[in-house]
Amino acid sequence: xxxxxxxxxxxxxxPHIWCxxxxxxxxxxxxxxxxxxxGWKNDEIALVSGIGCSSRTPGYLDFHTLHTTHGxxxxxxxxxxxxxxxxxxxxxxxxxxxxxxxxxxxxxxCRRNIDMKLIVYNNxxxxxxxxxxxxxxxxxxxxxTAPYGFLEEPFDVCNMAIASGATFVGRALDLDVPLMDxxxxxxxxxxxxxxxxxxxxxxxxxGRFNKWGSASEMMERYKQIIYNIRQKDQLSEEEKKGKYPxxxxxxxxxNEFCERYQKLxxxxxxxxxxx
Amino acid sequence: xxxxxNIKFLSGNEACGEGAxxxxxxxFGGYPISPSSEIAxxxxxxxxxxxxxxxxxxxxxxxxxxxxxxxxxxxxSMTATSGPGLSLMQENIGFGAMAEIPTVIVDVMRGGxxxxxxxxxxxxxxxAIRWGTHGDYPAVALCPESVNEVFLLTIEAFxxxxxxxxxxxxxxxxxxxxxxxxxxxxxxxxxxxxxxxxPEKMPYxxxxxxxxxxxxxxxxxxxxxxxxxxxxxxxxxxxxxKSELMEEGNRRIMEKLDKNKDxxxxxxxxxxxxxxxxxxxxxxxxxxAKRAVRTAREKGIKAGLFRPITLYPLSEKALQKAAGKAKxxxxxxxxxxxxxxxVERVIGHGFPIIGINQVDGEPISPSKILSKIEE
Amino acid sequence: xxxxxxxxxxxxxGQGLVLGGIIFSExxxxxxxxxxxxxxxxxxxxxxxxxxSEVVISDEEVDYPKATNPxxxxxxxxxxxxxYLPLCxxxxxxxxxxxxxxxxIPSEYKRVVKVPLTRIAKESVGREFVANIVALGLIRxxxxxxxxxxxEKALLKRIPKGTEELNKKALQLGKEAAYKYGEHIxxx
Numbered sequence: 001x002x003x004x005x006x007x008x009x010x011x012x013x014x015p016h017i018w019c020x021x022x023x024x025x026x027x028x029x030x031x032x033x034x035x036x037x038x039g040w041k042n043d044e045i046a047l048v049s050g051i052g053c054s055s056r057t058p059g060y061l062d063f064h065t066l067h068t069t070h071g072x073x074x075x076x077x078x079x080x081x082x083x084x085x086x087x088x089x090x091x092x093x094x095x096x097x098x099x100x101x102x103x104x105x106x107x108x109x110c111r112r113n114i115d116m117k118l119i120v121y122n123n124x125x126x127x128x129x130x131x132x133x134x135x136x137x138x139x140x141x142x143x144x145t146a147p148y149g150f151l152e153e154p155f156d157v158c159n160m161a162i163a164s165g166a167t168f169v170g171r172a173l174d175l176d177v178p179l180m181d182x183x184x185x186x187x188x189x190x191x192x193x194x195x196x197x198x199x200x201x202x203x204x205x206x207g208r209f210n211k212w213g214s215a216s217e218m219m220e221r222y223k224q225i226i227y228n229i230r231q232k233d234q235l236s237e238e239e240k241k242g243k244y245p246x247x248x249x250x251x252x253x254x255n256e257f258c259e260r261y262q263k264l265x266x267x268x269x270x271x272x273x274x275x
Numbered sequence: 276x277x278x279x280x281n282i283k284f285l286s287g288n289e290a291c292g293e294g295a296x297x298x299x300x301x302x303f304g305g306y307p308i309s310p311s312s313e314i315a316x317x318x319x320x321x322x323x324x325x326x327x328x329x330x331x332x333x334x335x336x337x338x339x340x341x342x343x344x345x346x347x348x349x350x351x352s353m354t355a356t357s358g359p360g361l362s363l364m365q366e367n368i369g370f371g372a373m374a375e376i377p378t379v380i381v382d383v384m385r386g387g388x389x390x391x392x393x394x395x396x397x398x399x400x401x402x403a404i405r406w407g408t409h410g411d412y413p414a415v416a417l418c419p420e421s422v423n424e425v426f427l428l429t430i431e432a433f434x435x436x437x438x439x440x441x442x443x444x445x446x447x448x449x450x451x452x453x454x455x456x457x458x459x460x461x462x463x464x465x466x467x468x469x470x471x472x473x474p475e476k477m478p479y480x481x482x483x484x485x486x487x488x489x490x491x492x493x494x495x496x497x498x499x500x501x502x503x504x505x506x507x508x509x510x511x512x513x514x515x516x517k518s519e520l521m522e523e524g525n526r527r528i529m530e531k532l533d534k535n536k537d538x539x540x541x542x543x544x545x546x547x548x549x550x551x552x553x554x555x556x557x558x559x560x561x562x563x564a565k566r567a568v569r570t571a572r573e574k575g576i577k578a579g580l581f582r583p584i585t586l587y588p589l590s591e592k593a594l595q596k597a598a599g600k601a602k603x604x605x606x607x608x609x610x611x612x613x614x615x616x617x618v619e620r621v622i623g624h625g626f627p628i629i630g631i632n633q634v635d636g637e638p639i640s641p642s643k644i645l646s647k648i649e650e
Numbered sequence: 651x652x653x654x655x656x657x658x659x660x661x662x663x664g665q666g667l668v669l670g671g672i673i674f675s676e677x678x679x680x681x682x683x684x685x686x687x688x689x690x691x692x693x694x695x696x697x698x699x700x701x702x703s704e705v706v707i708s709d710e711e712v713d714y715p716k717a718t719n720p721x722x723x724x725x726x727x728x729x730x731x732x733x734y735l736p737l738c739x740x741x742x743x744x745x746x747x748x749x750x751x752x753x754x755i756p757s758e759y760k761r762v763v764k765v766p767l768t769r770i771a772k773e774s775v776g777r778e779f780v781a782n783i784v785a786l787g788l789i790r791x792x793x794x795x796x797x798x799x800x801x802e803k804a805l806l807k808r809i810p811k812g813t814e815e816l817n818k819k820a821l822q823l824g825k826e827a828a829y830k831y832g833e834h835i836x837x838x
Contacts, residue, residue: 064495079344
């Protein structure tokens with residue numbers, strides 16, 4: 001059955017303010033399809049964001065929504081989830097939000113393994129503030145604060161997440177809708193902290209500064225620097241060099257924090273009663 | 276049958292934890308910092324026993340984020356820190372004020388600026404508490420002078436936060452935090468507990484207010500879906516850049532405190548009825564001041580003490596009245612002259628207002644205050 | 651003004667002076683039903699830095715919680731003696747650990763008791779770390795500012811399980827030391 005998106009969107013907030021060619025709307029639709037498939041009710045979802053283009057999402061979705069300060073979405077979300085573990089907590093943020101100002105919260109959220117779903121809308125640039133370089137801006141790429149090209153190395157969101165202890169890590173491009181749907185759906189099904197590095201193009205700034213062309217031309221560019229994780233063993237090291245794998249990259253089982261904490265409460269209660 | 280009083284010999288930090296539990300606090304997010312860490316230690320031990328949650332966050336920015344999130348989810352929350360941590364929290368203290376989220380921030384003051392003096396008493400945050408975050412916001416801060424008062428004011432801090440729907444600071448210092456003395460632990464049934472007003476009907480607009488200017492607040496997941504942002508917003512909770520709505524919103528969060536301040540303000544007066552010399556002191560400095568005033572009276576000098584218990588808002592009328600006949604006002608504080616600026620604004624005309632300022636990590640002694648009284 | 655009684659315990663971190671102050675003041679406040687405060691100042695070190703613990707006992711509520719002119723001063727290191735002896739009033743009871751404070755205490759101080767507290771703890775109880783408890787027994791006997799029963803109750807409440815006998819013995823040794831080393835004070 002077709003998904004009725006308006007069951008999840010705040011109609012009065014449409015149309016959204018994202019630029020023509022921006023991929024953020026496609027990510028939101030993938031999120032909605034996953035929620036719809038899982039049968040989550042609007043009232044049991046808290047959606048938390050930081051600041052930036054990605055963080056327009058909470059305004060558009062009809063859940064309990066929280067538009068926090070720049071980088072702090074995971075900190076607020078941690079409080080919500082621990083206070084009401086029965087809520088489904090989805091966190092969205094941009095590459096600046098999660099990898100720069102919120103980097104510390106990101107790595108500790110991965111380490112704690114609280115059952116929250118993070119989606120990083122990664123477009124390699126600060127869109128809302130006018131196209132400045134971000135921690136995922138590609139080396140040598142241009143931005144308003146890197147007029148001669150970006151001299152630094154970018155973070156790989158997924159490698160960061162895996163190294164920090166996230167129990168589900170995946171990546172997908174907005175252009176590959178079925179894969180984005182699958183990665184987000186599986187991340188929502190996962191018990192524990194999940195990270196999805198959702199690539200989205202920014203033709204307004206990144207595309208224009210770097211002469212990458214229109215949104216569809218940008219998608220073609222991105223396609224050149226990825227490979228599907230399923231082909232990992234078929235491709236040579238040479239073929240994979242400098243490229244990013246997409247798909248479900250990492251999934252393990254580890255104690256989830258809320259469950260652990262509940263167990264602690266139960267144990268202490270047992271001890272108290274015994275005394 | 277009258278129950279026996281539950282008198283304990285506790286430190287201020289322990290009493291703060293006890294008060295928080297009685298007030299209904301069931302979430303604590305914090306980061307260790309002297310001289311406040313014993314509060315986090317207490318909460319980590321106690322909260323899981325009462326169905327609550329403790330979490331040690333990665334820093335103070337995350338701590339305040341977590342407690343604001345927990346509060347939005349409908350659970351009373353608290354953090355505890357000291358100056359350097361307070362500086363880091365300022366960002367989201369502003370968020371709490373703007374989005375009107377009740378929570379309690381305990382600031383056990385230490386010397387500054389920067390790392391300053393972690394182990395000595397200080398009162399150097401009283402202006403940071405008032406003006407620390409950017410923008411205009413309704414600052415509420417309580418300042419206890421004894422361990423027993425720490426217990427009571429912690430409960431009061433929660434009550435005010437819940438009533439006004441705003442973050443409240445409990446400003447302690449190393450002495451009120453680490454000093455041990457008698458405290459009467461009251462049960463929940465023996466104290467007034469205020470819980471936030473909840474909406475009664477759908478549709479719910481999160482920033483629609485009545486006469487008291489305080490909008491009701493449900494918890495996430497309780498059937499009232501709503502949006503919260505730190506941007507200027509209208510009654511619906513969504514961002515607005517309409518001039519008149521921005522003006523209205525910014526003014527209302529200030530006016531809700533002003534309108535309800537009589538329900539919040541607390542102060543103590545000691546021998547002020549006929550005083551020639553008025554000492555204005557708060558926190559542990561007020562105890563030195565009280566001793567100095569007593570000694571002065573024994574010597575026939577008409578001294579009195581005015582102690583603001585709510586630093587913000589201050590009972591301005593009462594202070595003006597207490598200073599009415601005074602020829603001299605003395606303001607001792609463990610900083611280089613912060614609260615004196617407020618005293619000057621409120622009563623500052625016609626007579627000298629003298630500060631006693633000390634930033635050496637030692638408390639101000641009664642004899643130092645006495646000699647200024649005698650001067 | 652209500653009678654205030656002030657005690658200052660000065661030494662270094664790890665000597666148990668803060669705990670000693672807590673036990674003594676709790677004995678007064680909770681078990682004797684009077685008023686008391688215990689405060690402290692310390693350095694950043696958990697062990698070894700300068701440490702000071704103060705107790706104020708009164709029949710009325712204690713206003714200023716720190717010692718201003720202590721009636722009893724315990725000096726547990728040479729450094730503590732250097733720093734705090736000059737601040738002592740001449741008729742204060744000054745207790746110094748005979749082995750840890752080797753330098754002389756001038757004769758202008760009339761009520762000085764030199765006791766090998768740490769040695770007593772080590773030799774008689776076998777545990778150096780109960781020197782603080784020996785000191786509490788000594789101070790109580792010299793001043794009678796708290797009752798013997800209250801001090802013992804407060805002590806037993808604050809110490810680890812299994813060390814009760816050890817600590818009670820330390821307290822008793824302190825009491826005995828009062829007669830052995832402090833008779834001049836007991837006689838007034």
